Amino acid sequence: MIRNVLDREPDDRVSVLDSDGTVVAPELVPNLDDETLVSMYEDMRLCRRFDERIISLQxxxxxxxxxxxxxxxxxQIGSTYALATEDTISYQYREHGTVLSRGFPWEYLLYWMGHEVGNAVLPDDNVLPLNISIGGHLPHAVxxxxxxxxxxxxxxxxVHFGEGSTSEGDFHEAANFAGVYDVPIVFFCNNNQWAISTPREQQTASETFAEKARAYGFDGIQVDGMDPLATYVVTEAVRSRAANPLDGEPRPTMIEAVQYRFGAHTTADDPTVYRDDAEVEHWKERDPIRRFEAYLRGQGLLDDERIDAMESAIDETLQEAINRAESYEGDPDDIFEDTYANPTERLVEQRAFLGDLRATYGDEALLEEN
Known part of the structure; x- marks a missing residue:
């Protein structure tokens, strides 16, 4: 199986399911039990519903x-399921599925509400804290x-990152070190076609992002990122090689997952300014949830009743997490905790000033004033 997956050129995109859920590469269908397949689907639905709820809350x-x-x-779900539990995931800021499918600690919501404790709980599930700077986490992951x-x-x-990160020096440094020191890492490039408002064709002169790996002495492989089975089988293969390489084979591999961002870059972005609705609709025909659902229905693993039950359970899980997060009372003094390892003189002064205000007026009065 590993050879079938990896012995191909970077522009030979791996697919298992067609856009309508039909198997197009039966030799690559991963050997997953029914329970795991349904669990993957449920986690994908959880991701989509999580996305909808958080955008609404924002x-x-x-x-x-x-x-x-x-x-x-x-x-996100295909790659995470292909890893061992003890494997470490480092992600950018969009791969919420890696967190949700590894236990979904309700505290994760706290990060998006402004509390750093939401980041602090992630290592418990072997997920490194979220990174906002583009590509800045890549050298650390290596x-x-x-x-x-x-x-x-x-x-x-x-390590997850967007294709825009390949334009950063951090990507070059990370990939170069990974190749030189032959480290057990999988570079997972999420090519969603847009680096904010810059289209893929304006980001690189390379034919694919996967082929960039060759410059650093290891392989690159392109996969249909909207096909969870294809993503799973590719990640499983490169993960196996990273952990147990054959003689002379490099441990690192770069996966380019070709996919599309349906919504805005962030809730502060307006994608209608730089792309048209026809492009979005074109990619929505490849919706990963719809095509995977069609496959599972064909296998007799899903029906309307089971999906309805999933949706009810997902809504209940999300509402409970939201309720717990919104009842959390943080300490305003916490904003100083993670700014510097050793506080600067100015930070010490600011902290003391806030302390004096709280002692004089109380937290409630300060909140009303602001």
């Missing part, structure tokens, strides 16, 4: 700026993978 002023994942559920190699354990690191 519009109501109950959540801060948020990056939508709609359209990218197949890549360092983490290198440490695993030096320790001699079998842990693999998978």
């Amino acid at each position: 519009r109501q002023g109950r959540v801060g700026t948020y990056a939508s994942l709609a359209g990218q559920e197949g890549a 360092g983490y993978a290198w440490a695993a190699k030096l320790r001699g354990d079998d842990r693999v690191t998978l």
